Every structure is written in C-alpha cells, then in structure tokens.
Amino acid sequence: MKQRKAWKVVKEAIDEADIIIEVVDARDPIGTRNRKLERLVQERGKPLLMVMNKADLVPKEWAEEYKRKSEIPVVFISARGRKGTGILRREIKKLAKPLLDEREKVKVALIGYPNVGKSTIINTLKGKRAVKTAPIPGHTTGKHLIRLSRKIWLLDSPGVVPIDDFDELVIKGGFPADKIDEPVKPALRLISRILKTRKEAITEKFGIEAKSEEEILRRIGERRGLIKAGGEVDLEETARWLLREWQTGRFTLFASEEEREREFTWDFKEILGEVEKELLLDPRRILWRFEDELWKKLDGQKRAGIREIEGLTVGIATGFKKCDSALKFLEELTGKSVLASECFGKKWKGVIAILD
Numbered sequence: 001m002k003q004r005k006a007w008k009v010v011k012e013a014i015d016e017a018d019i020i021i022e023v024v025d026a027r028d029p030i031g032t033r034n035r036k037l038e039r040l041v042q043e044r045g046k047p048l049l050m051v052m053n054k055a056d057l058v059p060k061e062w063a064e065e066y067k068r069k070s071e072i073p074v075v076f077i078s079a080r081g082r083k084g085t086g087i088l089r090r091e092i093k094k095l096a097k098p099l100l101d102e103r104e105k106v107k108v109a110l111i112g113y114p115n116v117g118k119s120t121i122i123n124t125l126k127g128k129r130a131v132k133t134a135p136i137p138g139h140t141t142g143k144h145l146i147r148l149s150r151k152i153w154l155l156d157s158p159g160v161v162p163i164d165d166f167d168e169l170v171i172k173g174g175f176p177a178d179k180i181d182e183p184v185k186p187a188l189r190l191i192s193r194i195l196k197t198r199k200e201a202i203t204e205k206f207g208i209e210a211k212s213e214e215e216i217l218r219r220i221g222e223r224r225g226l227i228k229a230g231g232e233v234d235l236e237e238t239a240r241w242l243l244r245e246w247q248t249g250r251f252t253l254f255a256s257e258e259e260r261e262r263e264f265t266w267d268f269k270e271i272l273g274e275v276e277k278e279l280l281l282d283p284r285r286i287l288w289r290f291e292d293e294l295w296k297k298l299d300g301q302k303r304a305g306i307r308e309i310e311g312l313t314v315g316i317a318t319g320f321k322k323c324d325s326a327l328k329f330l331e332e333l334t335g336k337s338v339l340a341s342e343c344f345g346k347k348w349k350g351v352i353a354i355l356d
C-alpha cells in the first residue's frame with residue numbers, strides 16, 4: 001500500500017476515534033515512535049496511550065527504563081505471548097470512563113509503524129482472530145472497526161512511516177525484506193546499528209567476530225552457505241536473509257534464556273596462533289604440545305576458540321561436563337562437522353577438534 005494512502009486512512013482514524021493508542025516496537029521504541037502522529041493526536045486534544053509491544057523480545061529492565069523516561073503513559077505488553085494485555089485492557093477502560101459519562105460508546109484507534117503488532121493486539125484483546133495479521137509490513141490497508149465490548153470499540157489502521165529514508169524504513173520493518181531490490185545497503189546499516197547498540201549480539205547469534213560491516217555480512221553468508229556459482233558469498237541473498245530475521249523477530253539484540261545457557265568466552269587465541277604457524281592439524285599433537293596450558297582452562301567457565309587453517313577449522317572448547325556436548329557445541333558454533341577430535345580433563349572436560 002502506498003504511504004500516502006495509508007496516511008490518509010490513519011488521519012481519518014484519528015479524527016474518528018476518541019482515544020488513541022500508539023503502538024511501538026519494544027526493541028526500538030525511539031525509532032518506531034512517530035512524533036508526527038503524536039502531534040496530530042495532541043492537536044486534537046485526544047487522550048494518547050503508548051503501547052510497547054513485542055515485550056518477549058527484550059529484557060524487562062530495558063523497557064522499564066524507557067517507561068520511566070516517557071512523558072506519555074506507557075504499557076509494556078507482548079501481544080503474541082499474551083502478557084500484559086490485562087493491564088492494557090484496564091488502561092483503556094480507565095481512559096474511556098470519563099468519556100462514557102457523556103456518550104454510549106467510545107472508539108479506540110491503534111496507530112503506529114508498520115509491523116509493530118497493531119492488528120495482533122486487537123486480536124489478543126478480542127480473544128479471537130478479528131483482523132488479519134502478517135509478518136509482512138503493510139498488511140493492514142483499511143480502517144477496521146472491531147467490537148471489544150458493548151461500550152468500547154477498537155479501530156485498526158495501516159502502519160505509517162514519517163521518513164523518506166528507505167534504509168531506515170527497512171530496518172524498522174516498514175518494507176518487506178523479500179521485496180527489496182538492493183538489500184545490501186540497508187543490511188549494512190542494520191549491522192552498523194547493532195554494532196553501536198549491542199555488538200555482542202552478532203557474536204552470540206552467528207559466532208563470528210569481525211571488524212567491518214561488510215566482513216560481518218560476508219561471514220554470515222559463509223555460515224549460512226549462501227554461495228554463488230563462482231564460489232563467492234551471495235551478499236544480496238545474505239542481506240535479505242538477515243533483514244528477514246530482524247523483521248520477523250528471530251534475531252534480537254538479546255539472547256534468549258536458552259541461548260544464554262550456551263554463553264561462553266572467546267579464548268585460545270595464542271594457542272591457535274601457534275597451531276596455525278606450525279600447521280598442527282592433528283588434535284592429538286595439539287594436545288601433546290599445549291597440554292599444560294589447556295588443563296589450566298578447565299573450570300566451570302565455557303571457553304572456545306576457532307581458527308580456519310588450510311581450508312579446515314580447528315576448534316578448542318573447554319568447561320564442559322561431557323566431551324560430546326563440547327563437540328556438539330563446536331559444530332553449532334562453526335556450522336561444520338567434526339573430522340577428528342581429542343578429549344581431555346577430569347571433572348571439567350575440554351576438546352580439540354578438526355572440523356570441515
């Protein structure tokens with residue numbers, strides 16, 4: 001849907017409604033806030049409530065901090081996870097109460113960026129699928145009126161963006177990743193944003209540490225096996241894939257509980273440097289040569305290091321209870337399979353592996 005048309009529909013929704021709810025993405029509340037819309041609402045003197053949605057994708061403290069700073073009342077919810085919707089319902093009732101002294105019914109419009117979850121919130125409040133939702137931005141096109149109770153009605157509206165900056169639009173989920181002709185530029189912008197906000201997220205998700213945005217994108221493509229006929233990484237496909245992961249919430253800045261379980265620190269830079277210099281591509285020889293140093297790294301802390309040497313990958317991991325889990329960990333980290341390995345340790349175990 002064209003943005004111009006969407007804006008027209010949203011303005012109508014604001015005029016028609018008595019109460020306005022601005023929905024923002026909890027992962028990027030500042031970026032998905034729409035000041036232009038807020039001004040429109042305030043000019044009309046209508047009550048405005050902000051809902052930070054997708055709470056399941058960020059830690060609670062993150063949102064609490066934002067909530068404290070906000071000058072507009074904020075409710076923090078996960079529409080998909082059905083969390084906080086009771087509070088939202090109560091807030092809506094509270095705002096509606098004084099208005100209902102004067103009239104029979106009130107209309108509450110949900111407005112905001114594309115893909116922030118406006119339609120999902122309506123469905124969750126209603127308790128059934130009243131309006132269509134989609135992981136693709138720009139899904140809702142018209143105004144839809146849904147009855148929440150006899151007195152309270154909800155108004156769904158299309159997502160609107162105030163900016164002309166296309167890359168920014170894509171990062172904020174305002175344009176579907178699959179439809180972008182030139183996805184590399186917005187993907188690099190996204191990576192740069194992540195590096196500024198929380199660069200550990202890149203290591204946690206992809207197991208790579210790289211300096212430049214381009215290098216990170218290329219290595220993600222390598223990991224995903226997105227290779228062109230000539231053997232080069234398909235940067236466009238990688239960029240689309242990354243943007244899709246971001247837009248659909250599969251990639252977030254904060255690791256999930258399960259991912260945190262797998263947390264580790266990078267180590268063994270020096271040992272791997274020696275291994276590379278001496279071309280020690282045999283786990284047993286590596287253990288023979290560095291046994292003392294490696295035993296010192298055996299404690300409850302998970303450590304890992306990988307190095308690509310002569311087309312193979314040498315991996316070392318310590319701090320595991322079982323050698324098998326350490327090997328599996330290295331396979332997940334590198335996306336490759338173990339060719340040969342050597343296990344060492346007593347209570348805490350470590351492994352040296354060659355992977356391909």
Ligand SMILES: Nc1nc2c(ncn2[C@@H]2O[C@H](COP(=O)(O)OP(=O)(O)OP(=O)(O)O)[C@@H](O)[C@H]2O)c(=O)[nH]1
Nearest residue numbers: 079080115116117118119120134135138139140159
């Ligand atoms: N993780 C997570 N995803 C959510 C949540 N709420 C909605 N989504 C997902 O976000 C995507 C967009 O949801 P919609 O409700 O269609 O978003 P919208 O704001 O109506 O989007 P437009 O109609 O395009 O403006 C869907 O894939 C939803 O499943 C949430 O609380 N957590």
Ligand SMILES: [Mg+2]
Nearest residue numbers: 118119139140
């Ligand atoms: Mg919608």
